[in-house]
Amino acid sequence: MRTPNSNMNTGLRKGKWSHEEDQMLIAYISRYGIWNWSQMPRFAGLSRSGKSCRLRWMNYLKPNIKRGNFSKEEEEIILHSHSVLGNKWSAIASKLPGRTDNDVKNFWYTHLKKRVSHYNKNPETHEQNGESEFGCINMDEMEQPVNHLNKVLESCLTYEDDIFSSSSSFPHYDTSSPGTIDDLQCFWQQLSPFENLELGNTHLNMFSNEFF
DNA sequence: AAAGCTTTCAACCGCGTGGGT
């Protein structure tokens, strides 16, 4: 986390995002979609770089970002994927709906790297316990959570067709009194059928009238 | 209670890539 300050040369704010800035970015993207990250902050009234806005949106504000602890299944998928892909965090994150590359990377360095290092140093101890380098399950079992997640994704995509054909299905969000960031996240969660779909203009405009 | 140390994770930075001119 960085302290809020501003760049004396550009006048751009840096550091932690305020609730108000989050609201402004969400409101702007909800209304106009994502068209150009470098121009957008100016039109949205934000004193931030496009890069900063993009990062904030992608890692925190985007609909259906999953917060909180990683499940055992997610852990195993990360470990397995990392053994195959290496530090390709975005590729690994793409296997975990709702998780960002930044989240995966942080989780790897704070939780999983130690476990893998320990295994590499003491493989015989772990093997005696019937553990793989990923902790406790074998490679065949590893495929199951991946398949399960793919099925969940497929069902979401099917549901998307249904929900767009009946506008009354959209959850309602009171933007005149938006409440806390938790309220917002609760609202985004209600839009779960849209998860993993890039919210381009087409999708957003469909519910922007009701949204505002 | 408080000082020092460690961990977590949001955010920044630099670089590579691809598309447009």
Next chain:
DNA sequence: AACCCACGCGGTTGAAAGCTT
């Protein structure tokens, strides 16, 4: 072909929170 620009990615940083002494 060369340049510019926007975007995305991976590595790194550092404040805040949590833990230990």
